[in-house]
Amino acid sequence: xxxxxxxxxxxxxxxxxxxxxxxxxxxxxxxxxxxxxxxxxxxxxxxxxxxxxxxxxxxxxxxxxxxxxxxxxxxxxxxxxxxxxxxxxxxxxxxxxxxxxxxxxxxxxxxxxxxxxxxxxxxxxxxxxxxxxxxxxxxxxxxxxxxxxxxxxxxxxxxxxxxxxxxxxxxxxxxxxxxxxxxxxx
Amino acid sequence: xxxxxxxxxxxxxxxxxxxxxxxxxxxxxxxxxxxxxxxxxxxxxxxxxxxxxxxxxxxxxxxxxxxxxxxxxxxxxxxxxxxxxxxxxxxxxxxxxxxxxxxxxxxxxxxxxxxxxxxxxxxxxxxxxxxxxxxxxxxxxxxxxxxxxxxxxxxxxxxxxxxxxxxxxxxxxxxxxxxxxxxxxxxxxxxxxxxxxxxxxxxxxxxxxxxxxxxxxxxxxxxxxxxxxxxxxxxxxxxxxxxxxxxxxxxxxxxxxxxxxxxxxxxxxxxxxxxxxxxxxxxxxxxxxxxxxxxxxxxxxxxxxxxxxxxxxxxxxxxxxxxxxxxxxxxxxxxxxxxxxxxxxxxxxxxxxxxxxxxxxxxxxxxxxxxxxxxxxxxxxxxxxxxxxxxxxxxxxxxxxxxxxxxxxxxxxxxxxxxxx
Numbered sequence: 191x192x193x194x195x196x197x198x199x200x201x202x203x204x205x206x207x208x209x210x211x212x213x214x215x216x217x218x219x220x221x222x223x224x225x226x227x228x229x230x231x232x233x234x235x236x237x238x239x240x241x242x243x244x245x246x247x248x249x250x251x252x253x254x255x256x257x258x259x260x261x262x263x264x265x266x267x268x269x270x271x272x273x274x275x276x277x278x279x280x281x282x283x284x285x286x287x288x289x290x291x292x293x294x295x296x297x298x299x300x301x302x303x304x305x306x307x308x309x310x311x312x313x314x315x316x317x318x319x320x321x322x323x324x325x326x327x328x329x330x331x332x333x334x335x336x337x338x339x340x341x342x343x344x345x346x347x348x349x350x351x352x353x354x355x356x357x358x359x360x361x362x363x364x365x366x367x368x369x370x371x372x373x374x375x376x
Numbered sequence: 377x378x379x380x381x382x383x384x385x386x387x388x389x390x391x392x393x394x395x396x397x398x399x400x401x402x403x404x405x406x407x408x409x410x411x412x413x414x415x416x417x418x419x420x421x422x423x424x425x426x427x428x429x430x431x432x433x434x435x436x437x438x439x440x441x442x443x444x445x446x447x448x449x450x451x452x453x454x455x456x457x458x459x460x461x462x463x464x465x466x467x468x469x470x471x472x473x474x475x476x477x478x479x480x481x482x483x484x485x486x487x488x489x490x491x492x493x494x495x496x497x498x499x500x501x502x503x504x505x506x507x508x509x510x511x512x513x514x515x516x517x518x519x520x521x522x523x524x525x526x527x528x529x530x531x532x533x534x535x536x537x538x539x540x541x542x543x544x545x546x547x548x549x550x551x552x553x554x555x556x557x558x559x560x561x562x563x564x565x566x567x568x569x570x571x572x573x574x575x576x577x578x579x580x581x582x583x584x585x586x587x588x589x590x591x592x593x594x595x596x597x598x599x600x601x602x603x604x605x606x607x608x609x610x611x612x613x614x615x616x617x618x619x620x621x622x623x624x625x626x627x628x629x630x631x632x633x634x635x636x637x638x639x640x641x642x643x644x645x646x647x648x649x650x651x652x653x654x655x656x657x658x659x660x661x662x663x664x665x666x667x668x669x670x671x672x673x674x675x676x677x678x679x680x681x682x683x684x685x686x687x688x689x690x691x692x693x694x695x696x697x698x699x700x701x702x703x704x705x706x707x708x709x710x711x712x713x714x715x716x717x718x719x720x721x722x723x724x725x726x727x728x729x730x731x732x733x734x735x736x737x738x739x740x741x742x743x744x745x746x747x748x749x750x751x752x753x754x755x756x757x758x759x760x761x762x763x764x765x766x767x768x769x770x771x772x773x774x775x776x777x778x779x780x781x782x783x784x785x786x787x788x789x790x791x792x793x794x795x796x797x
Contacts, residue, residue, distance in 0.1 A: 286462035286463050286506065287459070287463070287505035289788065290788075290791075291794055291795040292794040292796050293796075294797070308794070309797070313505050313506070314504065314505050324797055329396050329398075330396075331396065331797045332797055333797045362399075366396070366507075
């Protein structure tokens with residue numbers, strides 16, 4: 191970050207105990223600040239607590255050169271590359287707890303879940319009222335919206351042709367996972 | 377302290393995650409080739425079904441108790457195992473994955489923490505995230521953690537912490553055979569000296585133990601005393617050998633079929649070598665008849681490779697030479713396999729004066745071309761399914777192929793077999 195020359199300059203001011211100059215020189219790069227913590231303390235005998243309160247009032251933009259410079263015409267895009275987008279990283283927060291399932295049937299059609307769609311299910315999430323979940327009712331897997339009202343629990347379809355299902359004590363019920371994303375081919 | 381986390385009835389639990397209707401029913405999972413029982417649900421255990429029972433002996437029980445029978449689906453179990461291990465590694469700075477369904481977790485530096493509560497958190501998290509039930513045993517050494525895990529399974533709470541002051545009372549009730557590393561024969565021998573329980577062994581005289589049984593048993597006694605002798609193995613030691621072997625679905629009598637089977641195993645082994653970036657310098661092919669029918673025939677043939685390699689064509693050429701040596705007309709082969717030995721890292725190749733990898737260019741160039749070709753083959757097989765591209769000698773109709781008639785879909789690794797809701 192700082193060139194060797196700058197480091198030497200910092201040390202120079204350190205040795206002259208000019209705190210304010212050193213502070214302003216280093217305020218742009220806080221990490222560097224801590225890195226040379228011990229060196230500065232050793233050389234300057236300044237009390238560390240005062241010295242290392244970073245001054246954040248100003249921001250320095252330090253250019254970072256990671257690209258090889260070669261003769262010829264450089265690619266004008268090179269400076270703007272920021273890495274590519276990874277859909278997995280974007281959609282999957284808990285890889286170990288994430289599963290894909292395929293939808294059959296149209297009971298959730300108004301929630302945008304069609305037959306044949308892929309659902310991304312995260313088992314690490316808590317099943318709260320209002321979330322679309324994969325539930326197990328008496329050994330059968332189903333996708334529905336979960337609702338909790340006045341101590342009663344419902345699995346609600348999003349299609350007027352289907353009836354909501356109230357979960358009673360007699361039923362064997364369990365939430366398998368929470369649906370986070372629908373993948374639908376258009 | 378360290379913990380042993382063990383998945384309960386792992387293979388059955390995996391099946392249940394994707395087929396919740398199996399909950400509460402007796403379920404068994406069969407070995408490769410649908411031979412015998414390798415996993416049982418608690419309900420199946422309660423029916424008296426033992427590990428390793430051949431399936432044909434269970435026909436009546438299966439019909440009578442409606443036992444659900446599954447072929448083993450190692451693709452699914454392997455993926456679920458990785459998920460469990462990943463969740464577990466969030467609970468400790470260091471973890472040793474001991475087997476497909478067990479891991480040791482380092483709890484040193486957790487002093488002052490309520491380990492029983494921590495164990496319950498681990499249990500609940502793994503259960504919620506993966507659907508797999510686990511038991512947690514905590515002790516001062518691996519051997520004690522293993523015993524604690526056994527207690528945890530029995531008690532029903534799923535977690536057992538063996539505090540140092542409680543060890544002796546617990547050991548008193550544990551039989552010798554239930555200690556990790558003590559087999560039936562050792563147990564009988566120890567009993568003849570009046571050592572009947574784990575506590576007796578813990579308090580045995582070390583000099584005598586060393587003289588009579590050697591250093592391995594001394595270590596075990598120390599472990600029971602809470603002195604750790606088996607450190608966590610955080611890094612898997614490099615493979616020394618690699619084997620692919622299978623029983624056949626039906627017996628094989630012709631040379632062409634046996635070649636086809638062994639060629640398939642060799643290409644599988646070569647694929648594994650390439651994945652681990654290893655070369656083999658020695659290869660043994662072997663085949664045997666059934667132990668239960670007719671005269672038992674078993675033979676192997678070892679082939680040294682001129683240059684250590686992981687290229688399928690070279691390995692196949694060597695293996696086919698071996699098969700010709702071990703084939704015997706009239707023998708009904710039931711099992712065959714290949715063992716790759718003398719494994720060396722792929723980067724360090726000692727070239728030979730007379731190279732077996734033939735081609736028009738220089739030996740090195742030929743090798744590099746060959747490598748590029750195999751990489752492409754591997755990629756295609758990865759994308760379109762194993763065996764999409766294969767060598768002609770492997771055969772197209774494979775009469776010896778494995779039986780796995782009752783295998784569940786590959787829910788987590790194949791787009792075509794996802795769970796449906």
